[in-house]
Amino acid sequence: MVLQDTMGIIFFLRRNIYCCLFLLVWNTIEAQIRYSIPEELRGGSVVGNIAKDLGLDLSEVVDRKLRIASGSGKQYFSVSVEKGELIVNEKIDRESLCGQSVPCLLPLEAVVENPLQLHRVEIEIQDINDNAPNFNSNERTLNIPESINPGAKFLLDSADDPDVGTNSLQSYSLDRNKYFVLNVKTQDGIKIPELVLDKPLDREKQAVHKLILTAVDGGNPVRSGSCEITIVVVDANDNAPQFEKSFYEVTVDENTQIGSNIIKVSAVDLDEGPNGEVEYYFTDKTSDALRAVFDIDIKTGMISVKGLLDHEQANLHKFDVLAKDKGIPQMEGHCSIKIKITDVNDNDPDIVITSLSSPVPENSPNNTVIALISTKDADSGENGKVNLTLASPSPFRLNPSLSNHYSLVTNGPLDREKYPEYEIKLNAIDSGSPPRSTQKSVKITVSDVNDNPPVFSQKSYTVYTKENSVHGSILCSVSAHDPDLDQNAKISYSVLDSKVQDVSISSYIYINSDNGSIYSMHSFDYEKMKVFQIQVQAKDHGSPSLSSNATVHVFILDQNDNAPAVIYPSAVMGSVSHQRMPRSAKAGHLVTKVTAVDADSGHNAWISYRLAEATDASLFSVNLHTGEVRTKRSVSEQDDSSQRLLIEIKDNGEPVQSTTVTVDVLIEDGFHEPISDYRKKSTEISKKSGKITLYLIISLASVSLLCLMTFFILLVKCARGSRGSSSCCIRRSESGYKNPNRNLQIQLNTDGPIKYVEVLGGDMMSQSQSFGSYLSPMSEFSDFTLVKPSSTTDFTDTLNVLDASLPDSTWKFESQQVSTFFCVICTLFYLLSLFYVFRDLCYVYCFSLTVFISDSKWSKTTIIKRYSGIGDE
Secondary structure, X not given: OHHHHHHHHHHHHHHHHHHHHOOOOEEEOOOEEEEEEEOOOOOOOEEEOHHHHOOOOHHHHHHOOOEEEEOOOOOOEEEOOOOOOEEEOOOOOXXXXXXXXXXXXXXXXEEEOOOOEEEEEEEEEEOOOOOOOEEOOOEEEEEEEOOOOOOOEEEOOOEEOOOOHHHOEEEEEEOOOOOEEEEEEEEOOEEEEEEEEOOOOOOOOOOEEEEEEEEEEOOOOOOEEEEEEEEEEXXXXXXXXXXXXXXXXXXXXXXXXXXXEEEEOOEEOOOOHHHHOEEEEEOOOOOHHHHHHEEEOOOOOEEEEOOOOOOOOOOEEEEEEEEEEOOOOOOEEEEEXXXXXXXXXXXXXXXXXXXXXXXXXXXXXXXXXXXXEEEEOOOOHHHHOEEEEEOOOOOEEEEXXXXXXXXXXXXXXXXXXXXXEEEEEEEEEEOOOOOOEEEEEEEEEEEOOOOOOOEEOOOEEEEEEEOOOXXXXXXXEOOEEOOOOHHHHOEEEEEOOOEEOOEEHHHOEEEOOOOOEEEEOOOOOOOOOOEEEEEEEEEEOOOXXXXXXXXXXXXXXXXXXXXXXXXXXXXXXXXXXXXXXXOOOOOOOEEEEOEEEOOOOHHHHOEEEEEEEEOOOOOEEEOOOOOEEEEOOOOOOOOOOEEEEEEEEEEOOOOOOEEEEEEEEEEEOOOOOHHHHHHHHHHHHHOOOHHHHHHXXXXXXXXXXXXXXXXXXHHHHHHHHOOOXXXXXXXXXXXXXXXXXXXXXXXXXXXXXXOEEEEEOOEOOOOEOEEEEEOOOOOOOOOOEEOOOOOOEOOHHHHHHHHHHOOOOOOOOXXXXXXXXXXXHHHHHHHHHOOOOOOHHHHHHHHHHHHHXXXXXXXXXXXOOOOOOOOOO
């Protein structure tokens, strides 16, 4: 007993010394790391610095979440985050983990993230001599007849040693005696002791023999176990049953039905009677688990299936069968049975998600690792080979890495707005016949990135607002939508800086940054500004932020807020306009023409004229649309020489705006109009002789040739002038035209029944001359009459009102275009005059127009044209 305690203490000390001095060895084979440790290490023991072996810094142990995953289900190891060392969690018993398997490898998986990586780690558990050989029973009794011959063999129970290698069972020994020797045979690597009779027994000399069988392993220190064998020497039945074969071997499928016969053993006993009757039994060493799987017929020796066979739990079964006779003493024989279980494809593959990164950013590039997946199949061979595929198309694919390990990576663009979540179906199928399969679903959520700019509901908006509206009133609301999420979808509205009439747009409007409502900063004036544009920007709150623009067209609607302004006759500071007319004037005589304009537009600018008051209302009338003041009857001697007319001018707006002008008409005796002199001259010319007619024809031909040459010269100049910046048809010297405010403009007015053209030129801020062409009071003489220039008047205030009232789209041209226009007009009048050769006035008028266009001294001219032959107003 003291010896055993001493040996135990020595073993304990040597084992601790061995554990302390044991060097941990690791190597990397095909992307694998292997460590070797002895079994029974206490918890907290360091296996190795796995972080260093994986090439990771200590900071990366935490950042990349280094962890250990065990495929066995029990977590024997962990990683120290402080030092990156692989640490034993609890003691490991190699025998319970691997049994007799050599080497004993414990597979692990080291997983790191960012990016996801998987490393294979194998821990080899080395055996230590922690188990002594042990017999199933410490006592064994053998009944041996004395008549048995030397050389007879008797099977003894084998000892079990869970250790492997040199620590396993190495030898048996039998204490010294006179009659028996020990024989050890090896079968399938297992040492089986046999007791051999060396000398004949003599019951009368010694009826009972006691022997000690000792089993010794090869560990250091050596461990041993013993069994006491009692031999009882008996008489009579001197033949033991003998099996036909000492070793039986059979192979069966694991799906063999319960009750199926496997193999039959047979033994023969040469004795007669009860001594020769044989019965079959399992040996006492046979485990209960094996007895639950197999059964033996006591009479026939047929071995059959009693329970379910499972290749995955045990692919090989070994046991012994005894054959006993009924003699006294009872004799027995034995044989060994070996049953191999062949695998069938009866296990479904298993899909294991080792690591999963979800959610996945939608801008992840191709080959981004999403998950690490492995497959397992408890079957072996072809039945255990598993192929993993994706069951449905998706922007992901599987990359095989190590054996039965895959990485799920992106294989195309992800769009959270279309597919915010994917359900990936994995299909694992083995290579068995028939194949077995397993499906597993993995949900992957796609996280949002700011990849969509806000989108306006309309690319452009059109807004109509009345002038003079209250400031702060809402003009319109714009809206945009962003399909992203959270901050990426939150939108702020702003107005891009721009200028309207050299004033920042922010002076006119402001926008609510949250809801996109646009408000006016002040009231608008149609006469100053008719339309303007706003560039609205919608910007999200993503990083980086995205934006889009929309255009808002704001149209100002005119209101009747301007009264008509009188252009002619001008009345400065409320003074009265004075006009003269001859007392010999007939009915329909044109006394004067009142001209007014309205700064408003459309119906608000339609003007009508009415004679409000008059000294003699029966003498004068005012045309409703043209403002012409004519005599209603001939002037008589009884009419006063001074007549005062009050003319009211109204627009067509709502409410109506009006103004008045006072005209004093002085009726004079002996006052002649220029048209009368011309009339006399025309009469005299008509009385000329034939020579004068000939001279006139010659003059006509000369003028025609001159006009044609002038026309072609003008065409050439216009063609050349259009390529450069010089004026066409009219060229002025530097010294003759240096005032930048002088500009020739033409305006075609079609409001009302009368149609006329106004040509404005010269310095708008200085006094200028006005030439008017009015209808002749006697239409039988001429369609056009050139009248003397009117009095010089300061039109600065009136023209300012006109300039403010004229819209941008009116009929205005630059001086170059006006010149060309009048050149063409002159030519048309010339061609018309060919049909009226004897209408000398037409030639005079064409020539006058040519002189008028070429003369740069005239600053403002108003021409009122009546279209002859087209119809009356």
